[in-house]
Amino acid sequence: MKISSSVLAGAVALGAAADAKCAQQQMRNIVYFDQYHTAILPPREVTTGITHVVMAFANSSLFAAPAGNGSKGYEPFMDVSKVRAMFDNGTQVGVAIGGWGDTAGFSEGAKTETSRKNYAKNVATMATKFGFDFIDCDWEYPGGNGADYKQIPNSQKVDEITTFPLLLQEIKTAIQPRGLSIAVPAKAGDMIAYTAEHASAIFGAVDMVNVMSYDIINRRDNATAHHTDVVGSLRAVDAYLALGCPAAKVNLGLAFYAKYFQTAKGVDCSGGPVGCPILPAENATDGSDLGTSGAITFELANVSPPPPPSNLTTSKDSSCGKGTFNTCSGLADAGCCSQYGFCGATPAHCGAGCQAGFGTCTGPQIGASFVSALKESKTDEVLGGQWWWDASNELFWTLDTVPLIQRKFKDIVAARGLGGVFAWSLGEDSYDWSHLKVMTAGVKGLSKKTSSKK
Ligand SMILES: *[C@@H]1O[C@H](CO)[C@@H](O)[C@H](O)[C@H]1NC(C)=O
Ligand SMILES: *[C@@H]1O[C@H](CO)[C@@H](O)[C@H](O)[C@H]1NC(C)=O
Ligand SMILES: *[C@@H]1O[C@H](CO)[C@@H](O)[C@H](O)[C@H]1NC(C)=O
Ligand SMILES: *[C@@H]1O[C@H](CO)[C@@H](O)[C@H](O)[C@H]1NC(C)=O
Numbered sequence: 001m002k003i004s005s006s007v008l009a010g011a012v013a014l015g016a017a018a019d020a021k022c023a024q025q026q027m028r029n030i031v032y033f034d035q036y037h038t039a040i041l042p043p044r045e046v047t048t049g050i051t052h053v054v055m056a057f058a059n060s061s062l063f064a065a066p067a068g069n070g071s072k073g074y075e076p077f078m079d080v081s082k083v084r085a086m087f088d089n090g091t092q093v094g095v096a097i098g099g100w101g102d103t104a105g106f107s108e109g110a111k112t113e114t115s116r117k118n119y120a121k122n123v124a125t126m127a128t129k130f131g132f133d134f135i136d137c138d139w140e141y142p143g144g145n146g147a148d149y150k151q152i153p154n155s156q157k158v159d160e161i162t163t164f165p166l167l168l169q170e171i172k173t174a175i176q177p178r179g180l181s182i183a184v185p186a187k188a189g190d191m192i193a194y195t196a197e198h199a200s201a202i203f204g205a206v207d208m209v210n211v212m213s214y215d216i217i218n219r220r221d222n223a224t225a226h227h228t229d230v231v232g233s234l235r236a237v238d239a240y241l242a243l244g245c246p247a248a249k250v251n252l253g254l255a256f257y258a259k260y261f262q263t264a265k266g267v268d269c270s271g272g273p274v275g276c277p278i279l280p281a282e283n284a285t286d287g288s289d290l291g292t293s294g295a296i297t298f299e300l301a302n303v304s305p306p307p308p309p310s311n312l313t314t315s316k317d318s319s320c321g322k323g324t325f326n327t328c329s330g331l332a333d334a335g336c337c338s339q340y341g342f343c344g345a346t347p348a349h350c351g352a353g354c355q356a357g358f359g360t361c362t363g364p365q366i367g368a369s370f371v372s373a374l375k376e377s378k379t380d381e382v383l384g385g386q387w388w389w390d391a392s393n394e395l396f397w398t399l400d401t402v403p404l405i406q407r408k409f410k411d412i413v414a415a416r417g418l419g420g421v422f423a424w425s426l427g428e429d430s431y432d433w434s435h436l437k438v439m440t441a442g443v444k445g446l447s448k449k450t451s452s453k454k
Contacts, residue, residue: 237412
Protein backbone atom coordinates (compact mmCIF):
# COMPACT_ATOMS: atom_id res chain seq x y z
CA MET A 1 0.00 0.00 0.00
CA LYS A 2 1.36 3.37 -0.97
CA ILE A 3 0.41 6.16 1.33
CA SER A 4 1.67 9.64 1.83
CA SER A 5 3.89 10.25 4.82
CA SER A 6 1.50 12.71 6.43
CA VAL A 7 -1.33 10.20 6.25
CA LEU A 8 0.97 7.49 7.51
CA ALA A 9 1.95 9.62 10.50
CA GLY A 10 -1.74 10.03 11.27
CA ALA A 11 -2.48 6.36 10.94
CA VAL A 12 0.39 5.54 13.24
CA ALA A 13 -0.65 8.11 15.82
CA LEU A 14 -4.22 6.87 15.72
CA GLY A 15 -3.49 3.20 15.49
CA ALA A 16 -0.47 2.76 17.72
CA ALA A 17 -2.50 2.55 20.87
CA ALA A 18 -4.72 -0.12 19.39
CA ASP A 19 -1.82 -2.53 19.48
CA ALA A 20 -1.75 -3.72 23.06
CA LYS A 21 1.85 -4.87 22.82
CA CYS A 22 2.97 -1.51 21.57
CA ALA A 23 3.81 1.05 24.23
CA GLN A 24 1.85 4.19 23.60
CA GLN A 25 3.86 6.71 21.64
CA GLN A 26 2.02 9.91 22.16
CA MET A 27 -1.07 10.78 24.09
CA ARG A 28 -3.70 12.53 21.98
CA ASN A 29 -4.54 16.16 22.66
CA ILE A 30 -7.55 16.93 20.48
CA VAL A 31 -9.58 20.08 19.95
CA TYR A 32 -12.80 20.52 18.08
CA PHE A 33 -12.66 23.77 16.10
CA ASP A 34 -16.20 24.88 15.41
CA GLN A 35 -17.42 27.40 12.90
CA TYR A 36 -19.32 29.44 15.50
CA HIS A 37 -16.29 30.41 17.58
CA THR A 38 -13.71 31.91 15.29
CA ALA A 39 -13.79 35.55 16.41
CA ILE A 40 -10.58 35.18 18.44
CA LEU A 41 -8.14 32.55 17.25
CA PRO A 42 -5.54 31.09 19.62
CA PRO A 43 -2.00 32.40 19.39
CA ARG A 44 0.48 29.88 18.05
CA GLU A 45 2.12 29.27 21.43
CA VAL A 46 -1.10 27.92 22.95
CA THR A 47 -1.76 25.53 20.07
CA THR A 48 1.66 23.93 20.48
CA GLY A 49 1.16 20.33 21.57
CA ILE A 50 -2.28 19.89 20.02
CA THR A 51 -2.15 16.61 18.10
CA HIS A 52 -5.54 16.59 16.35
CA VAL A 53 -7.99 19.27 15.21
CA VAL A 54 -11.57 18.43 14.28
CA MET A 55 -13.32 21.00 12.12
CA ALA A 56 -17.04 21.01 12.91
CA PHE A 57 -19.46 20.38 11.30
CA ALA A 58 -20.23 18.87 7.91
CA ASN A 59 -23.96 18.25 7.47
CA SER A 60 -24.68 14.50 7.59
CA SER A 61 -27.19 14.80 4.74
CA LEU A 62 -24.47 15.79 2.27
CA PHE A 63 -23.22 12.21 2.09
CA ALA A 64 -26.52 10.36 1.95
CA ALA A 65 -26.98 10.99 -1.78
CA PRO A 66 -26.04 8.32 -4.33
CA ALA A 67 -22.32 7.83 -4.66
CA GLY A 68 -20.62 10.58 -6.59
CA ASN A 69 -23.12 13.23 -5.63
CA GLY A 70 -22.51 13.49 -1.94
CA SER A 71 -19.44 15.58 -1.39
CA LYS A 72 -20.19 18.54 -3.63
CA GLY A 73 -22.06 20.51 -1.05
CA TYR A 74 -19.45 20.55 1.69
CA GLU A 75 -17.14 23.50 2.00
CA PRO A 76 -14.92 23.83 5.09
CA PHE A 77 -15.69 27.05 6.99
CA MET A 78 -11.99 27.87 6.81
CA ASP A 79 -9.40 26.86 4.27
CA VAL A 80 -7.83 23.62 5.53
CA SER A 81 -4.32 24.92 4.82
CA LYS A 82 -5.09 27.96 7.00
CA VAL A 83 -6.25 25.64 9.75
CA ARG A 84 -3.05 23.59 9.48
CA ALA A 85 -1.00 26.76 9.75
CA MET A 86 -2.55 27.46 13.17
CA PHE A 87 -1.03 24.29 14.63
CA ASP A 88 2.19 22.29 14.88
CA ASN A 89 3.54 20.83 11.71
CA GLY A 90 2.16 17.28 11.73
CA THR A 91 -1.02 18.01 13.68
CA GLN A 92 -3.78 15.85 12.22
CA VAL A 93 -6.72 17.77 10.78
CA GLY A 94 -10.06 16.04 10.47
CA VAL A 95 -13.69 16.94 9.96
CA ALA A 96 -16.69 16.06 12.09
CA ILE A 97 -19.91 15.00 10.39
CA GLY A 98 -23.21 15.59 12.16
CA GLY A 99 -23.44 17.22 15.57
CA TRP A 100 -26.40 17.83 17.87
CA GLY A 101 -29.63 18.06 15.91
CA ASP A 102 -28.23 16.58 12.70
CA THR A 103 -29.21 12.91 12.47
CA ALA A 104 -31.20 12.74 9.24
CA GLY A 105 -28.31 12.01 6.89
CA PHE A 106 -26.91 9.28 9.12
CA SER A 107 -30.31 7.62 9.45
CA GLU A 108 -30.72 7.73 5.68
CA GLY A 109 -27.19 6.57 4.95
CA ALA A 110 -27.21 3.68 7.42
CA LYS A 111 -30.35 1.99 6.05
CA THR A 112 -29.19 -0.50 3.44
CA GLU A 113 -25.98 -2.00 2.18
CA THR A 114 -26.19 0.19 -0.91
CA SER A 115 -26.86 3.37 1.04
CA ARG A 116 -23.99 2.60 3.42
CA LYS A 117 -21.56 2.00 0.57
CA ASN A 118 -22.64 5.22 -1.12
CA TYR A 119 -22.39 7.15 2.10
CA ALA A 120 -18.88 5.83 2.77
CA LYS A 121 -17.77 6.57 -0.78
CA ASN A 122 -19.04 10.13 -0.54
CA VAL A 123 -17.27 10.67 2.77
CA ALA A 124 -14.04 9.30 1.30
CA THR A 125 -14.34 11.57 -1.74
CA MET A 126 -14.73 14.57 0.54
CA ALA A 127 -11.80 13.50 2.75
CA THR A 128 -9.56 13.18 -0.29
CA LYS A 129 -10.73 16.43 -1.84
CA PHE A 130 -9.83 18.50 1.21
CA GLY A 131 -6.91 16.38 2.43
CA PHE A 132 -8.38 15.54 5.82
CA ASP A 133 -6.34 13.10 7.92
CA PHE A 134 -9.34 11.57 9.66
CA ILE A 135 -13.12 11.60 9.86
CA ASP A 136 -15.21 12.02 12.99
CA CYS A 137 -18.82 10.79 13.10
CA ASP A 138 -20.94 12.77 15.54
CA TRP A 139 -24.23 10.94 15.24
CA GLU A 140 -26.21 12.12 18.27
CA TYR A 141 -27.44 9.46 18.60
CA PRO A 142 -27.86 6.21 16.70
CA GLY A 143 -30.99 4.50 17.99
CA GLY A 144 -32.65 7.68 19.19
CA ASN A 145 -32.80 10.30 21.97
CA GLY A 146 -31.55 13.00 19.60
CA ALA A 147 -32.97 16.49 19.22
CA ASP A 148 -35.78 15.01 17.11
CA TYR A 149 -36.89 12.31 19.57
CA LYS A 150 -40.39 13.77 19.89
CA GLN A 151 -40.80 13.97 16.09
CA ILE A 152 -39.26 10.57 15.32
CA PRO A 153 -39.71 8.27 18.32
CA ASN A 154 -36.92 5.88 19.25
CA SER A 155 -39.19 3.01 18.27
CA GLN A 156 -38.68 4.04 14.64
CA LYS A 157 -34.91 3.90 14.98
CA VAL A 158 -34.45 0.40 16.35
CA ASP A 159 -32.80 -0.74 13.09
CA GLU A 160 -30.02 1.76 13.67
CA ILE A 161 -28.70 -0.34 16.53
CA THR A 162 -27.76 -2.91 13.89
CA THR A 163 -26.93 -0.62 10.97
CA PHE A 164 -24.74 1.88 12.88
CA PRO A 165 -21.74 -0.47 13.21
CA LEU A 166 -22.18 -1.52 9.58
CA LEU A 167 -22.08 2.11 8.45
CA LEU A 168 -18.93 2.71 10.50
CA GLN A 169 -17.27 -0.33 8.95
CA GLU A 170 -18.08 0.89 5.44
CA ILE A 171 -16.75 4.36 6.20
CA LYS A 172 -13.56 2.97 7.74
CA THR A 173 -12.98 0.73 4.74
CA ALA A 174 -13.59 3.57 2.29
CA ILE A 175 -11.38 6.15 4.00
CA GLN A 176 -8.43 4.05 5.13
CA PRO A 177 -5.61 4.56 5.86
CA ARG A 178 -7.26 7.65 7.27
CA GLY A 179 -8.52 7.35 10.83
CA LEU A 180 -12.13 7.19 11.98
CA SER A 181 -13.44 8.49 15.29
CA ILE A 182 -16.88 8.67 16.84
CA ALA A 183 -18.34 11.02 19.45
CA VAL A 184 -20.37 9.06 21.98
CA PRO A 185 -22.85 10.11 24.69
CA ALA A 186 -22.14 10.27 28.42
CA LYS A 187 -25.63 9.56 29.69
CA ALA A 188 -26.44 5.87 30.04
CA GLY A 189 -29.93 6.44 28.64
CA ASP A 190 -28.50 7.83 25.41
CA MET A 191 -26.22 4.82 24.79
CA ILE A 192 -29.02 3.05 22.95
CA ALA A 193 -26.87 1.67 20.13
CA TYR A 194 -23.89 0.84 22.33
CA THR A 195 -24.99 -2.64 23.29
CA ALA A 196 -23.00 -5.68 24.39
CA GLU A 197 -24.05 -7.37 21.16
CA HIS A 198 -22.70 -4.68 18.85
CA ALA A 199 -19.89 -3.19 20.91
CA SER A 200 -17.04 -5.11 19.33
CA ALA A 201 -18.24 -4.23 15.80
CA ILE A 202 -18.45 -0.54 16.72
CA PHE A 203 -15.13 -0.29 18.55
CA GLY A 204 -13.42 -2.51 16.02
CA ALA A 205 -14.36 -0.16 13.20
CA VAL A 206 -13.01 3.02 14.77
CA ASP A 207 -9.63 4.32 15.89
CA MET A 208 -10.86 6.77 18.50
CA VAL A 209 -13.89 7.03 20.76
CA ASN A 210 -14.56 10.56 21.98
CA VAL A 211 -16.60 10.22 25.16
CA MET A 212 -18.62 13.43 25.49
CA SER A 213 -18.24 13.51 29.25
CA TYR A 214 -20.16 16.76 29.63
CA ASP A 215 -23.81 17.85 29.43
CA ILE A 216 -24.35 15.04 31.92
CA ILE A 217 -27.25 17.18 33.13
CA ASN A 218 -29.29 18.47 30.21
CA ARG A 219 -32.59 20.16 29.54
CA ARG A 220 -34.46 16.86 29.91
CA ASP A 221 -33.56 16.60 33.59
CA ASN A 222 -35.67 17.75 36.51
CA ALA A 223 -33.06 18.49 39.14
CA THR A 224 -29.63 20.05 39.48
CA ALA A 225 -26.45 18.03 38.93
CA HIS A 226 -22.90 18.61 37.70
CA HIS A 227 -22.59 18.64 33.93
CA THR A 228 -18.97 17.49 33.74
CA ASP A 229 -17.79 16.34 37.17
CA VAL A 230 -14.93 13.91 37.75
CA VAL A 231 -17.15 11.13 39.07
CA GLY A 232 -19.74 11.49 36.29
CA SER A 233 -17.02 11.64 33.61
CA LEU A 234 -15.38 8.52 34.98
CA ARG A 235 -18.72 6.74 35.05
CA ALA A 236 -19.23 7.55 31.35
CA VAL A 237 -15.73 6.33 30.43
CA ASP A 238 -16.18 3.17 32.46
CA ALA A 239 -19.41 2.38 30.64
CA TYR A 240 -17.49 2.16 27.34
CA LEU A 241 -14.60 0.24 28.89
CA ALA A 242 -17.11 -2.23 30.35
CA LEU A 243 -18.43 -2.78 26.81
CA GLY A 244 -14.94 -3.81 25.79
CA CYS A 245 -13.71 -0.62 24.16
CA PRO A 246 -9.90 -0.58 24.46
CA ALA A 247 -8.84 2.21 26.84
CA ALA A 248 -6.24 3.35 24.33
CA LYS A 249 -9.00 4.28 21.86
CA VAL A 250 -10.88 6.39 24.40
CA ASN A 251 -10.50 10.17 24.59
CA LEU A 252 -11.95 11.98 27.60
CA GLY A 253 -14.14 14.99 26.73
CA LEU A 254 -13.66 18.39 28.35
CA ALA A 255 -16.12 21.28 28.01
CA PHE A 256 -14.93 24.84 27.57
CA TYR A 257 -18.29 26.21 28.73
CA ALA A 258 -20.49 26.45 31.80
CA LYS A 259 -24.14 25.45 31.92
CA TYR A 260 -26.98 27.13 33.78
CA PHE A 261 -30.45 26.05 34.81
CA GLN A 262 -33.22 28.16 36.32
CA THR A 263 -34.21 26.56 39.59
CA ALA A 264 -37.80 26.15 40.77
CA LYS A 265 -39.40 29.38 42.00
CA GLY A 266 -38.89 30.02 45.69
CA VAL A 267 -36.76 26.93 46.33
CA ASP A 268 -33.45 27.45 48.12
CA CYS A 269 -30.77 25.53 46.20
CA SER A 270 -27.81 26.78 48.23
CA GLY A 271 -27.45 23.52 50.12
CA GLY A 272 -25.66 21.48 47.47
CA PRO A 273 -25.15 20.91 43.77
CA VAL A 274 -27.27 17.82 43.31
CA GLY A 275 -31.01 17.19 43.38
CA CYS A 276 -32.53 20.67 43.65
CA PRO A 277 -35.60 21.02 41.38
CA ILE A 278 -35.17 23.03 38.18
CA LEU A 279 -37.82 24.64 36.00
CA PRO A 280 -38.95 22.57 33.04
CA ALA A 281 -36.33 23.23 30.37
CA GLU A 282 -37.76 21.32 27.43
CA ASN A 283 -41.22 21.43 25.87
CA ALA A 284 -42.75 18.06 26.75
CA THR A 285 -44.79 17.99 23.54
CA ASP A 286 -42.31 18.84 20.81
CA GLY A 287 -38.97 18.66 22.63
CA SER A 288 -38.09 22.28 21.90
CA ASP A 289 -36.05 24.42 24.26
CA LEU A 290 -37.97 26.47 26.83
CA GLY A 291 -35.15 28.99 27.32
CA THR A 292 -34.71 28.26 31.03
CA SER A 293 -31.30 26.65 30.61
CA GLY A 294 -28.28 27.12 28.41
CA ALA A 295 -24.53 27.25 28.04
CA ILE A 296 -22.06 30.11 28.36
CA THR A 297 -18.58 29.71 26.93
CA PHE A 298 -15.26 30.79 28.42
CA GLU A 299 -14.89 33.36 25.65
CA LEU A 300 -13.47 36.80 26.30
CA ALA A 301 -16.82 38.48 25.58
CA ASN A 302 -18.52 36.38 28.27
CA VAL A 303 -15.84 36.23 30.97
CA SER A 304 -14.94 39.89 30.70
CA PRO A 305 -17.83 41.58 28.90
CA PRO A 306 -17.25 45.10 27.71
CA PRO A 307 -19.65 47.69 29.16
CA PRO A 308 -22.43 48.70 26.77
CA PRO A 309 -21.54 51.80 24.78
CA SER A 310 -22.73 55.01 26.42
CA ASN A 311 -23.99 56.69 23.25
CA LEU A 312 -27.03 54.44 22.71
CA THR A 313 -30.05 55.62 20.75
CA THR A 314 -33.49 54.06 20.61
CA SER A 315 -33.64 51.40 17.93
CA LYS A 316 -35.45 52.35 14.72
CA ASP A 317 -35.32 48.90 13.09
CA SER A 318 -35.72 46.74 16.22
CA SER A 319 -32.06 45.67 16.17
CA CYS A 320 -30.26 46.09 19.47
CA GLY A 321 -27.58 44.81 21.79
CA LYS A 322 -23.93 43.77 21.57
CA GLY A 323 -22.29 45.08 18.43
CA THR A 324 -24.85 47.87 17.91
CA PHE A 325 -25.50 51.32 19.41
CA ASN A 326 -29.24 50.62 19.69
CA THR A 327 -31.30 50.28 22.85
CA CYS A 328 -34.91 49.14 23.16
CA SER A 329 -35.52 51.58 26.01
CA GLY A 330 -38.22 53.99 24.95
CA LEU A 331 -40.04 51.51 22.69
CA ALA A 332 -43.52 51.27 24.19
CA ASP A 333 -44.31 47.66 23.33
CA ALA A 334 -40.82 46.27 22.71
CA GLY A 335 -38.57 47.41 25.55
CA CYS A 336 -36.49 44.23 25.93
CA CYS A 337 -33.41 43.34 23.86
CA SER A 338 -33.20 39.59 23.23
CA GLN A 339 -30.02 37.52 23.29
CA TYR A 340 -30.22 37.49 19.49
CA GLY A 341 -30.34 41.29 19.24
CA PHE A 342 -33.98 42.12 18.62
CA CYS A 343 -36.34 44.43 20.54
CA GLY A 344 -39.57 42.89 21.74
CA ALA A 345 -41.73 42.14 24.74
CA THR A 346 -42.17 38.37 24.71
CA PRO A 347 -40.56 36.05 27.29
CA ALA A 348 -37.98 35.19 24.61
CA HIS A 349 -37.01 38.88 24.53
CA CYS A 350 -37.31 39.74 28.22
CA GLY A 351 -36.42 36.41 29.83
CA ALA A 352 -33.17 34.51 30.18
CA GLY A 353 -30.47 35.87 27.90
CA CYS A 354 -32.08 39.34 27.64
CA GLN A 355 -29.39 42.04 27.25
CA ALA A 356 -29.75 44.25 30.30
CA GLY A 357 -27.60 47.12 29.02
CA PHE A 358 -29.83 47.61 26.00
CA GLY A 359 -33.33 47.79 27.47
CA THR A 360 -35.34 46.27 30.29
CA CYS A 361 -35.23 42.63 31.30
CA THR A 362 -37.56 40.66 33.51
CA GLY A 363 -35.73 37.33 33.54
CA PRO A 364 -32.47 36.27 35.13
CA GLN A 365 -29.33 38.17 34.20
CA ILE A 366 -27.36 35.32 32.67
CA GLY A 367 -24.30 37.29 31.58
CA ALA A 368 -23.77 39.06 34.90
CA SER A 369 -24.59 35.90 36.82
CA PHE A 370 -21.94 33.98 34.86
CA VAL A 371 -19.30 36.55 35.76
CA SER A 372 -20.32 36.14 39.42
CA ALA A 373 -20.34 32.35 39.10
CA LEU A 374 -16.69 32.42 38.00
CA LYS A 375 -15.83 34.25 41.24
CA GLU A 376 -18.32 32.75 43.70
CA SER A 377 -18.53 29.13 42.64
CA LYS A 378 -17.24 26.40 44.90
CA THR A 379 -15.88 22.92 44.46
CA ASP A 380 -17.76 19.78 45.34
CA GLU A 381 -14.67 17.78 46.27
CA VAL A 382 -16.58 14.52 46.54
CA LEU A 383 -17.97 14.45 42.99
CA GLY A 384 -15.30 16.73 41.57
CA GLY A 385 -17.50 19.46 40.13
CA GLN A 386 -17.65 23.25 40.37
CA TRP A 387 -21.05 24.81 41.09
CA TRP A 388 -22.88 27.87 42.32
CA TRP A 389 -26.46 28.80 43.02
CA ASP A 390 -27.23 32.44 42.28
CA ALA A 391 -30.00 33.18 44.79
CA SER A 392 -31.04 36.54 43.32
CA ASN A 393 -31.49 35.13 39.81
CA GLU A 394 -32.48 31.61 40.98
CA LEU A 395 -29.84 30.17 38.65
CA PHE A 396 -27.77 27.02 39.11
CA TRP A 397 -24.32 27.01 37.50
CA THR A 398 -22.15 23.97 36.74
CA LEU A 399 -18.70 24.20 35.19
CA ASP A 400 -15.15 22.89 35.05
CA THR A 401 -12.02 24.52 36.45
CA VAL A 402 -8.28 24.23 35.94
CA PRO A 403 -7.76 22.20 39.17
CA LEU A 404 -10.64 19.88 38.29
CA ILE A 405 -9.22 19.27 34.81
CA GLN A 406 -5.92 18.38 36.50
CA ARG A 407 -7.80 15.97 38.71
CA LYS A 408 -9.43 14.37 35.65
CA PHE A 409 -5.98 13.61 34.25
CA LYS A 410 -5.05 11.79 37.45
CA ASP A 411 -8.37 10.12 38.34
CA ILE A 412 -9.54 9.25 34.82
CA VAL A 413 -6.97 9.57 32.03
CA ALA A 414 -4.02 8.10 33.98
CA ALA A 415 -6.10 5.80 36.17
CA ARG A 416 -7.74 4.15 33.16
CA GLY A 417 -4.83 4.42 30.74
CA LEU A 418 -6.86 6.39 28.18
CA GLY A 419 -5.43 7.31 24.79
CA GLY A 420 -6.08 11.01 25.15
CA VAL A 421 -8.40 13.92 25.75
CA PHE A 422 -10.44 16.28 23.62
CA ALA A 423 -12.15 19.60 24.12
CA TRP A 424 -15.34 21.15 22.86
CA SER A 425 -14.27 23.62 21.67
CA LEU A 426 -11.11 25.55 20.85
CA GLY A 427 -12.60 29.00 20.25
CA GLU A 428 -14.71 28.84 23.41
CA ASP A 429 -11.68 29.30 25.67
CA SER A 430 -10.61 32.66 24.27
CA TYR A 431 -10.66 34.61 27.55
CA ASP A 432 -7.23 33.33 28.62
CA TRP A 433 -6.92 29.83 27.06
CA SER A 434 -6.39 28.52 30.60
CA HIS A 435 -8.46 25.36 30.11
CA LEU A 436 -6.64 24.55 26.89
CA LYS A 437 -3.28 25.21 28.51
CA VAL A 438 -3.93 22.88 31.44
CA MET A 439 -5.17 20.23 29.02
CA THR A 440 -1.97 20.45 26.98
CA ALA A 441 0.11 20.39 30.17
CA GLY A 442 -1.78 17.32 31.39
CA VAL A 443 -1.10 15.47 28.15
CA LYS A 444 2.54 16.45 28.25
CA GLY A 445 2.87 15.25 31.84
CA LEU A 446 1.37 11.85 31.11
CA SER A 447 3.27 11.40 27.83
CA LYS A 448 6.55 11.92 29.72
CA LYS A 449 5.59 9.37 32.33
CA THR A 450 4.65 6.85 29.66
CA SER A 451 7.87 7.23 27.72
CA SER A 452 10.11 7.17 30.79
CA LYS A 453 8.56 3.86 31.85
CA LYS A 454 10.10 2.16 28.83
C1 LIG B 1 -28.54 19.64 6.83
O1 LIG B 1 -29.02 19.53 5.53
C2 LIG B 1 -30.40 19.19 5.47
C3 LIG B 1 -30.75 18.88 4.03
O2 LIG B 1 -30.34 19.91 3.19
C4 LIG B 1 -31.19 20.37 6.04
O3 LIG B 1 -32.57 20.09 6.02
C5 LIG B 1 -30.76 20.58 7.49
O4 LIG B 1 -31.39 21.72 8.02
C6 LIG B 1 -29.25 20.76 7.59
N1 LIG B 1 -28.89 20.71 8.97
C7 LIG B 1 -28.12 21.62 9.54
C8 LIG B 1 -27.81 21.41 10.98
O5 LIG B 1 -27.69 22.56 8.92
C1 LIG C 1 -26.81 13.91 -8.79
O1 LIG C 1 -27.42 15.16 -8.57
C2 LIG C 1 -28.01 15.72 -9.71
C3 LIG C 1 -28.52 17.11 -9.38
O2 LIG C 1 -28.30 17.47 -8.05
C4 LIG C 1 -29.13 14.82 -10.20
O3 LIG C 1 -29.70 15.35 -11.36
C5 LIG C 1 -28.55 13.45 -10.49
O4 LIG C 1 -29.61 12.56 -10.83
C6 LIG C 1 -27.81 12.90 -9.29
N1 LIG C 1 -27.12 11.67 -9.63
C7 LIG C 1 -27.41 10.54 -9.06
C8 LIG C 1 -26.59 9.36 -9.47
O5 LIG C 1 -28.29 10.44 -8.23
C1 LIG D 1 6.85 19.96 8.18
O1 LIG D 1 7.58 18.78 8.38
C2 LIG D 1 7.97 18.15 7.17
C3 LIG D 1 8.59 16.79 7.51
O2 LIG D 1 9.47 16.91 8.59
C4 LIG D 1 8.91 19.06 6.41
O3 LIG D 1 9.28 18.47 5.21
C5 LIG D 1 8.19 20.37 6.16
O4 LIG D 1 9.06 21.30 5.53
C6 LIG D 1 7.67 20.99 7.42
N1 LIG D 1 6.84 22.14 7.12
C7 LIG D 1 6.91 23.29 7.77
C8 LIG D 1 5.96 24.34 7.35
O5 LIG D 1 7.68 23.46 8.68
C1 LIG E 1 -38.76 14.64 34.53
O1 LIG E 1 -40.13 14.70 34.89
C2 LIG E 1 -41.00 14.19 33.90
C3 LIG E 1 -42.41 14.46 34.36
O2 LIG E 1 -42.60 14.07 35.68
C4 LIG E 1 -40.71 12.72 33.66
O3 LIG E 1 -41.54 12.22 32.68
C5 LIG E 1 -39.26 12.58 33.25
O4 LIG E 1 -38.92 11.23 33.11
C6 LIG E 1 -38.34 13.23 34.24
N1 LIG E 1 -36.98 13.22 33.70
C7 LIG E 1 -35.95 12.76 34.37
C8 LIG E 1 -34.65 12.77 33.66
O5 LIG E 1 -36.04 12.37 35.52
